Each structure stands twice: as C-alpha cells, then as structure tokens.
Amino acid sequence: MRALTALSERSVPTVSSEELAAAAGVNSAKLRKDFSYLGSYGTRGVGYDVEYLVYQISRELGLTQDWPVVIVGIGNLGAALANYGGFSARGFRVAALIDADPAMAGKPVAGMPVQHTDDLEKIISENGVSIGVIATPAGAAQQVSERLIAAGVTSILNFAPTVLSVPEGVDVRKVDLSIELQILAFHEQRKAGEEAAAAAAGGSSSVGGAAAAAAVVPPAGRTAAEQRKGGPEGDVPAVMPA
Amino acid sequence: MRALTALSERSVPTVSSEELAAAAGVNSAKLRKDFSYLGSYGTRGVGYDVEYLVYQISRELGLTQDWPVVIVGIGNLGAALANYGGFSARGFRVAALIDADPAMAGKPVAGMPVQHTDDLEKIISENGVSIGVIATPAGAAQQVSERLIAAGVTSILNFAPTVLSVPEGVDVRKVDLSIELQILAFHEQRKAGEEAAAAAAGGSSSVGGAAAAAAVVPPAGRTAAEQRKGGPEGDVPAVMPA
DNA sequence: TCATGTGAAAGTTTTCACAGCA
DNA sequence: TGCTGTGAAAACTTTCACATGA
Numbered sequence: 001m002r003a004l005t006a007l008s009e010r011s012v013p014t015v016s017s018e019e020l021a022a023a024a025g026v027n028s029a030k031l032r033k034d035f036s037y038l039g040s041y042g043t044r045g046v047g048y049d050v051e052y053l054v055y056q057i058s059r060e061l062g063l064t065q066d067w068p069v070v071i072v073g074i075g076n077l078g079a080a081l082a083n084y085g086g087f088s089a090r091g092f093r094v095a096a097l098i099d100a101d102p103a104m105a106g107k108p109v110a111g112m113p114v115q116h117t118d119d120l121e122k123i124i125s126e127n128g129v130s131i132g133v134i135a136t137p138a139g140a141a142q143q144v145s146e147r148l149i150a151a152g153v154t155s156i157l158n159f160a161p162t163v164l165s166v167p168e169g170v171d172v173r174k175v176d177l178s179i180e181l182q183i184l185a186f187h188e189q190r191k192a193g194e195e196a197a198a199a200a201a202g203g204s205s206s207v208g209g210a211a212a213a214a215a216v217v218p219p220a221g222r223t224a225a226e227q228r229k230g231g232p233e234g235d236v237p238a239v240m241p242a
Numbered sequence: 243m244r245a246l247t248a249l250s251e252r253s254v255p256t257v258s259s260e261e262l263a264a265a266a267g268v269n270s271a272k273l274r275k276d277f278s279y280l281g282s283y284g285t286r287g288v289g290y291d292v293e294y295l296v297y298q299i300s301r302e303l304g305l306t307q308d309w310p311v312v313i314v315g316i317g318n319l320g321a322a323l324a325n326y327g328g329f330s331a332r333g334f335r336v337a338a339l340i341d342a343d344p345a346m347a348g349k350p351v352a353g354m355p356v357q358h359t360d361d362l363e364k365i366i367s368e369n370g371v372s373i374g375v376i377a378t379p380a381g382a383a384q385q386v387s388e389r390l391i392a393a394g395v396t397s398i399l400n401f402a403p404t405v406l407s408v409p410e411g412v413d414v415r416k417v418d419l420s421i422e423l424q425i426l427a428f429h430e431q432r433k434a435g436e437e438a439a440a441a442a443a444g445g446s447s448s449v450g451g452a453a454a455a456a457a458v459v460p461p462a463g464r465t466a467a468e469q470r471k472g473g474p475e476g477d478v479p480a481v482m483p484a
Numbered sequence: 485t486c487a488t489g490t491g492a493a494a495g496t497t498t499t500c501a502c503a504g505c506a
Numbered sequence: 507t508g509c510t511g512t513g514a515a516a517a518c519t520t521t522c523a524c525a526t527g528a
Contacts, residue, residue: 002405016508016509016510017509017510017511018509027498027499029498029499029500029501029512030497030498030499032509032510032511032512033497033498033499033511033512035510035511036510036511036512040510040511042509042510042511043505043506043509043510044504044505044506044508044509044510044511045505045506045507045508045509045510046506046508046509046510047508047509047510048510061424061427061428062424062427062428062430062431062432063424063427065431067423067427067430069423075322075325076318076319076321076322076325077318077319077322077326079318079322080317080318080319080321080322081419083318084319084419084420085403086403086418086419086420087419087420087423089420090420090423090424091424091427092420092423092427130430131423131426131427131430133423154430154433155426155427155429155430156426157422157423157426161327161328163244169433171426171429171430173422173425173426175417175419175422176328177323177326177328177329177417178326178328178329178331178332178334180399180415180417181309181311181329181332181334181373181375181399182303182304182305182332182333183415184373184397184398184399184413184415185303185304185305185309185333185334185373185397186303186304187397187413188304188309188372188373188396188397188413189304189307190304191396191411258486258487258488259487259488260487269520269521270487271490271520271521271522271523272519272520272521274487274488274489274490275489275490275519275520275521277488277489278488278489278490282488282489284487284488284489285487285488285527285528286486286487286488286489286526286527286528287485287486287487287488287527287528288486288487288488288528289486289487289488290488
C-alpha cells in the first residue's frame with residue numbers, strides 16, 4: 001500500500017507486478033497471488049491501474065471510511081499521538097483527548113481541548129467511537145479499558161505496559177516500545193557473534209551447552225522493503241535448527 | 243519470556259511445557275520444539291527449571307547485557323520514550339538525549355540534560371552506543387541516521403514516518419503508529435461485515451467483483467497470549483482463499 | 485510414572501513456471 | 507508480445523505421537 005501510494009503521488013498510471021514487487025521488496029508471484037484473492041484487478045500484458053488498485057486495496061483494508069478514535073491519557077505519549085500527523089492522513093480522526101487529571105481539562109493539545117474522564121462514556125457514544133487508544137500509566141489501563149468497552153469501544157490500542165483482560169469480541173493490540181529495541185539488540189548481539197566467529201575462524205571454540213553463537217542468521221542482501229518491519233529476517237528472532 | 247518472568251516473580255520453581263504453553267497461549271509441542279533448538283534445558287518427568295530457563299532465554303535473546311541507546315529528537319515522542327520505564331527494566335540504558343534545537347540544550351528531560359546535535363558523534367563514541375532511536379520530524383530523519391551510522395551506530399529504531407536508506411549491515415526497525423490503528427480498523431470492519439452477514443443470513447447479497455465481505459477470519463476463542471501482537475489472527479490482515 | 489525431546493505427518497506459505505488473455 | 511492469474515512444486519512451520527530418560 002505504501003509503495004502504491006508513492007506511485008499514485010508521482011501520477012504513475014499503471015504498474016506491473018514486477019515493478020511493484022521490487023518497490024515493496026517482495027516476490028512478484030506472491031504479490032500477484034495475494035491480489036488474486038481480492039479479485040482480478042490487473043490487465044494482462046499491461047499491469048495494474050495504480051488508482052484503481054489503491055481504491056480496491058483501501059476498501060479491502062477498511063481505509064475508505066473515517067474512523068473516529070479517542071486517546072485516553074494525555075501524558076507525553078498521548079500528546080505525541082495526538083500530534084502525530086500520520087493518523088489523520090490514514091483515515092483516523094482524533095475525536096477526543098481524555099485525561100483523568102482535572103488540571104488537564106480544557107487545556108489545548110494538538111489544537112483540541114483535553115476532556116475529563118468523567119465524560120468518557122458520553123464522548124464515546126456521541127461520536128460513535130469504536131476504537132480507543134490507551135496511553136495511561138499501567139495502573140489505570142485495565143479500568144480505562146473496561147469503561148471504554150462498556151461504552152461501546154470494541155478495539156483497543158494499548159500502549160500501557162500491561163496485558164489487558166477483555167471480553168471476547170474485543171480486539172486489543174499491545175504496542176510495547178521496548179520489544180522493538182530488544183529485537184534490535186538481538187541482532188546486534190548476533191553481529192558481534194559473527195565478527196568473533198570470523199576472527200577466530202577455525203580456532204577451538206568453547207561452546208557452553210547450547211548452539212549459542214553457532215546458529216547464525218544468514219546476512220543476505222537487504223532491500224528497502226525489509227524495513228517494513230526491520231530486522232534481518234522476520235518479526236521474531238529466528239533460531240535456526242542445527 | 244513474559245510468561246516465564248511472571249512465573250519467576252511468583253517464585254514458581256518449575257514449569258511443564260504444557261503449563262507454560264497455556265500461559266503463553268501457544269501449543270506445547272511447538273514450545274518444546276523451539277526450546278530444543280536452544281538446547282536441552284528441561285528434565286523429563288519434571289519440566290523446566292524456571293530460573294534456569296529465564297537465564298538461558300535471556301542470554302539467547304541478548305538481554306543479559308546492558309545496551310546504551312541514544313534518543314535523537316526530543317519532542318513529545320522523544321520525551322515519552324525517555325520517560326518510558328520499560329526500557330531500563332529490559333536492559334536498555336538511555337545514554338543521552340539529543341536534539342537539534344539549541345533552546346532544548348541543557349533542559350532536563352527524564353532527569354537528564356538534553357544535548358545538542360553538534361555533539362552527536364562524540365556522545366556515540368564515548369558511550370559506545372550501537373543502537374539509536376530516531377524520533378525527529380520526517381525531514382531530519384535521513385540525515386540523522388547518516389550521522390548516527392557514521393559515528394558507529396549499527397541498529398536504528400525509526401519512529402519518523404520515512405523509510406530510511408541505510409548501508410548494508412545496518413538494521414532499521416520502523417515503528418509506524420498508524421499501522422496499528424489500521425489493523426484494528428481492518429478487524430472492526432470485518433466485525434461490522436459479519437454482523438451484516440448474520441443479519442441478512444440467506445438473503446441475496448450483492449457482491450461487487452471480489453470476495454469483499456465473503457472472506458471471513460474465523461473468530462475463534464481468544465486467549466490472553468494472543469495479545470502478544472493483538473488482532474484476531476496474526477500480524478497482517480489475512481484474506482483467505484475462497 | 486510423567487514430561488521432555490524429536491522423527492514423521494500434516495498444514496501453510498511461498499515460489500515456480502506457464503497457459504491464457506489484452 | 508508482455509504480463510496477469512493460477513495450478514503445481516518446493517519450502518517452511520506446526521502439530522502429532524511416542525521412544526526415551528529422569
């Protein structure tokens with residue numbers, strides 16, 4: 001979708017699966033197969049109409065409608081989220097900012113007055129909000145989630161470092177900022193291990209009890225699109241069988 | 243690892259693959275197979291020693307060492323990251339906060355004086371930093387990444403809404419806050435579609451050209467551990483073959 | 485006796501390669 | 507001719523089920 005949007009902005013009329021795959025850093029056959037599940041939106045011998053494809057995928061991903069969201073907990077992170085331009089650019093409208101601190105009430109953040117938690121239920125129902133963002137301290141998160149859900153929210157993006165317990169039918173996504181760092185650290189460690197291994201090539205290595213430094217992820221040429229989610233390989237650090 | 247840490251905090255001495263799998267919401271056979279790649283750390287008939295397993299996995303994930311990181315761009319998000327307790331709790335030490343605004347220099351954020359970009363190279367080398375966090379505006383990110391890399395950083399966590407172009411050997415993870423919302427919105431849309439489908443059960447549905455609402459992700463019972471990454475199924479919205 | 489560790493089976497995803505159509 | 511759409515093959519992941527050992 002990112003690659004497509006970029007093409008659309010450059011007013012490129014059509015694109016082949018090969019070109020789009022290169023831009024997105026995926027295999028062209030996979031891209032075609034994936035698109036085929038949505039329907040036959042391409043033209044043989046020509047490629048895909050960029051605008052049409054953008055529309056079809058947007059629709060499929062639910063980006064054609066406008067989603068009102070509330071952000072609860074307007075600390076540093078909440079304020080950062082409120083100011084984050086990417087939301088409005090992608091079909092999300094920040095309907096309200098909510099905080100439990102009475103001193104925050106009325107204060108403008110990102111050009112919008114912060115409202116008090118007391119009005120949470122009213123705000124949710126009046127705006128037809130179904131997606132809530134929790135950026136409160138860990139201690140408040142569970143309670144906030146319960147109030148959000150009782151008021152009608154069915155999807156929650158949780159930045160608080162707690163696992164929320166929610167009824168079935170409610171989706172929770174947890175963003176753990178430190179996990180991203182952990183994944184980088186994992187690969188950093190591997191790099192160090194590889195260097196050491198290369199330096200001591202052939203030497204008598206003292207392996208403790210496991211395949212600690214022995215299992216090495218193949219470096220492989222990195223394409224721009226692997227930045228989709230980052231690290232050398234996938235999302236989860238892979239430990240290869242021996 | 244989360245499940246294990248919880249057991250460790252409750253001073254549970256040993257755990258079977260079955261128990262741990264239930265707590266983590268995964269299949270016990272998979273858990274055993276995964277562990278087997280790290281080594282044979284269990285005892286047949288007994289299970290796994292919690293502390294020992296925590297240690298082994300920590301080591302494998304690179305959590306036993308302390309990683310100094312710098313945060314560049316001390317706006318709302320940068321400040322939020324600096325204040326985020328989760329980092330220090332997981333083996334990361336914020337070595338420095340760096341901002342390009344001279345007015346920020348010296349200001350304390352999270353009990354630490356903000357330093358000016360001019361000193362970036364010096365800070366990196368003196369602290370032996372290999373992981374950098376970019377929380378600058380999009381326009382500054384590429385340049386900042388280049389300076390970080392030139393100074394010796396080999397892993398970057400990028401919060402700026404830009405794709406960074408980096409030399410081979412440097413890892414970049416991009417955190418796109420709006421993508422999380424998009425995934426929630428995708429599932430929201432599905433929920434709405436399922437309701438509509440249930441309401442009009444048996445009726446003559448007008449399918450446009452594709453399997454729009456036709457492809458439905460099975461709701462399935464949700465376990466706590468699915469919150470690892472959120473949505474009903476995996477990371478990426480799945481469209482099922484017909 | 486109980487739970488690990490692991491071959492083998494089942495299931496899923498990705499890639500190949502080419503028929504078919506504009 | 508050129509590129510899509512897709513069966514079939516290959517690669518990979520997950521689960522089963524049981525021999526093995528504490």
